[in-house]
Amino acid sequence: MEIFLAGIMQGSMVELAIHPQDWREAIKELLARHVPGASVYCHFSRHPNSVSYDLPDIRRTLAEGLERARRCDLLIAYLPAASMGTAVEMYEAYRSGAMILAVTPLSSNWVVRAYSDRVFADVGELEAFLAGGDLAELARSKGKALR
Numbered sequence: 001m002e003i004f005l006a007g008i009m010q011g012s013m014v015e016l017a018i019h020p021q022d023w024r025e026a027i028k029e030l031l032a033r034h035v036p037g038a039s040v041y042c043h044f045s046r047h048p049n050s051v052s053y054d055l056p057d058i059r060r061t062l063a064e065g066l067e068r069a070r071r072c073d074l075l076i077a078y079l080p081a082a083s084m085g086t087a088v089e090m091y092e093a094y095r096s097g098a099m100i101l102a103v104t105p106l107s108s109n110w111v112v113r114a115y116s117d118r119v120f121a122d123v124g125e126l127e128a129f130l131a132g133g134d135l136a137e138l139a140r141s142k143g144k145a146l147r
Helices: 023-034 055-071 084-095 110-115 123-131 134-141
Strands: 002-007 039-042 074-078 099-103 118-120
Touching: 002 023, 002 055, 002 084, 023 039, 023 074, 023 123, 055 084, 074 084, 084 099, 084 110, 099 123, 099 134, 118 123, 123 134
Parallel strands: 002 039, 002 074, 074 099, 099 118
Antiparallel strands: none
16 A cells, blocks of 8 residues: 655745644654554655755755555545645545545545545544544545555
């Protein structure tokens, strides 16, 4: 199973900065425990200094991330606040038939509502879903196999 970790990086920040990224390791640990053998792709880990990229590198990095989102089986979106990049990744994953799990308080946001298979208020709720075997049921309902 190919899993894409999507989530807020710059969000609505005006300055050249990023939101804390500690959530990524926490979710990777959950996935290692509850979805063993999955291949987890983290765009931030691959491009930790992307906030300083020039325009050609920005476009190349965005295109690479969108292609990964299109090819994934499962996209997990971490959205403590809105993120334009994550919204586009969710859209691409949705169009390709991927399962989409969102961890966010933004449960009334249209993008979250339209493209998420499940929405969790926090990482604890995501863990309960994974630990309970509900991912396998979601995969079956979408005609996918957990491999």
